[in-house]
Amino acid sequence: MNAAVEQAFARRGSKKLALICLFLILITLLSYWSYPGATLGEEDTQIYLAILLHSQDPLQLQQDIIVQHPHTAFTFFDEMVLSFGKSFGLNLSTTMQTLQLVFRVFLLSGFFLIARSLGCSQEMAAAVSALMMLGGRVLGVQTLVVEYEPVPRGMAFALILLGLALLSHRCFFSGTLLACFGLWIHPTTTLPFWMGWATIMLSENVRLQNTRRLILAALPLSATLLLSLSALQASPPEQSRYFLSVIDPEWERWLRLRTPYVFVSQWGRDEVYLLFWAGVILWLGWRRVKPAVTWILKNFVRITCLWAWLMALGSWLLLEHYKLALFPQVQPARALIFVVVFMLLVSWSVALTGLAVNTAKLENHLWLISTLSFVLDRKLLLLLWPLLGLELWKNSLLKRLRSHDHQDWIRRTSVLTQLALTICLLWIDPFNAHLVSWNSVKEVTFLIVVAGAVGILLSPRWIHPSLGQPFLLGAIVLLFLALPKVIGKPAIVPDRSEIQQLAAWAKRVTPLEAVFLFPDAEHDKSPGVFRYAASRAIYVDWKGGGQINFSRSFAAEWWHRWEVSMGRPLADNFVQELKRMGIDYVVTHKPHSLSSLELVRQTESFNVYRTRGL
Structure with a gap:
């Protein structure tokens, strides 16, 4: 009898896992064709396609300045793309598009496994990972959570995020191996990962045999050595000599004109302000998921986020004051993508799990609305994140107070304070964001409708969890289909x-x-x-x-x-x-x-x- 019951549960679990895998594949396709979409040859791939085309046939584009100064010599990106296309008989554009789909699967898988490490059920983790595929722009550094084009930094980030997820599930060899592949594709993107990896491998909390620990250490060292030897042979001497040079005034003028995002001082004040709030929201959300998080993931989050903030500060100091040419080449401030991604993962997890427990709680709706706003229109965060912070502070006070009279006073006062804060921010209109506009009204209405629908689907009072959570996954599919019509598709391809x-x-x-x-x-x-x-x-x-x-x-x-x-x-x-x-x-x-x-x-x-x- 027990064996039959176990087999029935095993079949049910396998069926559920298969359905979740199909859902994740569907989300990958929707993220490519519906929202946020994908482009090729519109942004940075204009440069990469030219370099790859010349690598395929040295007679093509030989008079073009781009191929005369390629910057892919320090990676295996071009070798990977060309060998993949040759293996499957694909032309260059089809190869790039296929690789983009493959690496989006890797990225989505990483989101799913990390959501599981945050304590989410399989259905909730699928919902969180799907919502993460809506993307979002990393403030200041001009990168994306989900890259619209098949660029090396996006591919490398997908690999190291999946590697991080595998490490958090104690799959040390496969996680390290994936990160090594990421190192080959775009070394600078992987730097924060290796800082966290080294700290964890040296920790006594990770119990591994000395032989296995030695093998794990040999993987990144071998990958780095192989990449270095290849770069020394392939890179032009005039290019590599700029690593340790100093930027002269003329070069700095050109950089500020063409690539101003490498200078922290050129970032918008609103972006710096929202980056500060992103760190605060990550910390506040982390306190809610912390009990369910594994030790490995905790340390990765701490180390990568600390590294990101240090690199932003280091870029400001060493590039803008000491003019080190290494910084615009490496762009270490791009490590802020880890802060943004962890903030989004934690926020989505807190929002969905919170709504499943208490649909009527304002805090849970603010988590959901503010996180979706980060994806769709960041200017609304100038209002939503302060309101969320105030609501969290109120709830923490209510937990500490014993007196019902004091609790009632806090509730009444908080409502008035939030109302006053809203009116004040709308009146001041920080950073000339135009918070009071017809477009903002439409977006806020849409966000409230989405939050209400998610709350109903997750509320045990309205729908049983065995039905509500699958319906939520279906609603997310509809969200991907509706967003291009309601908000607009960010990855727009003009008529060419x-x-x-x-x-x-x-x-x-x-x-x-x-x-x-x-x-x-x-x-x-x-x-x-x-x-x-x-x-x-x-x-x-x-x-x-x-x-x-x-x-x-x-x-x-x-x-x-x-x-x-x-x-x-x-x-x-x-x-x-x-x-x-x-x-x-x-x-x-x-x-x-x-x-x-x-x-x-x-x-x-x-x-x-x-x-x-x-």
């Missing part, structure tokens, strides 16, 4: 049909070594789209300047090209200079025209001119 058609013509008609210039493109990303689609070199473009923090010589060359060719009047003397600069074709927006050049192609928005006979 015209520039793609122009690129197809250029690829068919112009020589492989031809160089194009878009002199009136300014900050438009169309030249980068054209570069990859046409496999033709671009003399200079704004997005291509994103590498200036890695090499001073590249920065000088990029800025020189930008100054002499962009934003100048399209006069006859300028045309003569174009010929001397080695530019073969000039693409202008209509109605700009170059009467002294031969018009070879026209589209609805563009004119293409040839500067010389080829």
Whole structure:
């Protein structure tokens, strides 16, 4: 009888786990096609695609400044992408898109396992991990929790987060191995992980045989050695010598113009303020989940968050005051992604588990609304996080007070205080956030409706937990489908049909070594789209300047090209200079025209001119 019961429970558990796996796969697909979405060749992948294309065929883009100064020599990212595509017979764009889906599965799996370590049930952990896939922007450093494009830092973060999750479940070898792969893809992203890993491996609380501990230590050392040897052979000497150099005033001026996010002083005051609040919210939420958290995860959270704050402070001190060139290259302040991710994980866990226990409690609804607001519209946090902090303080006071009269007085006073705080913040409108607007009203209404629906689904009074939690997973699927229509899709892909058609013509008609210039493109990303689609070199473009923090010589060359060719009047003397600069074709927006050049192609928005006979 007991054996039959155990088998029945085992079958039920296996069926539930299979359904959760299907749900997580569905969420991965929805995060790609619905919300937040995915792009390719619109942001940083414009640079990576050019480098990868040249690596595939050295004859392509050989005149392009981007491939002449590649910054992937210190990683195995390009080798991984090219070998993966060659193994499965995929072209470059399909390879990148496939890898993006694979690494989103890794990221979602890491979220799920960490949520389990925070004490969530399987259904709750699935809900938390799904909500984490809504993403969010890391304040200050211009990175994303869920990257819209298949960039190395996003892939490496997915691996180390999954590795961290496995370590928290005491899977030491597999967790360390995954982190080593992350080290190969983007070393600087993994630095906070290795700080936590070293502390845990050296601790007496981790009981491992000496042989196994030695093997674990050998893995990252071997990975680092192999990566270093490869980088020494592949990296240009002029690039590696900038690691320990000092930034001169001219280079700093270019950095502040093109990559201001590497300077902490350039971050918005509202971003610094919200970063402070993110740390406070993480601490407040951590106090609620702390009893359920494993020792390993506790130490990882402490060490990685401490490292992140120290690196932000170190970037401000050593870059802005001592001008060390290492900091814009490594960008250690990006470790703040750990603060944001842990804050979101803890907040989602506290919100959902709290609503399952007490739906009527205002604190639980504020947890949910503020966390969803971080994803959808951060400006609302200027109001919501102070209100949440005040509500948490009130509840902590109520637990300490014995007198019912004092408790009633605290409740009445807190309502008046929260009302006064709300009116004050709306009146002051901190950081000119425009909190009072029709758009804010719509967003707050949507957030309240979502919080109310989640509360009903998780309330034992309304729906039995065996039904409510599966219904919650279904509601999350609907949320992913509804958000692009209600809020808007953040990963927006503009209509590139015209520039793609122009690129197809250029690829068919112009020589492989031809160089194009878009002199009136300014900050438009169309030249980068054209570069990859046409496999033709671009003399200079704004997005291509994103590498200036890695090499001073590249920065000088990029800025020189930008100054002499962009934003100048399209006069006859300028045309003569174009010929001397080695530019073969000039693409202008209509109605700009170059009467002294031969018009070879026209589209609805563009004119293409040839500067010389080829």
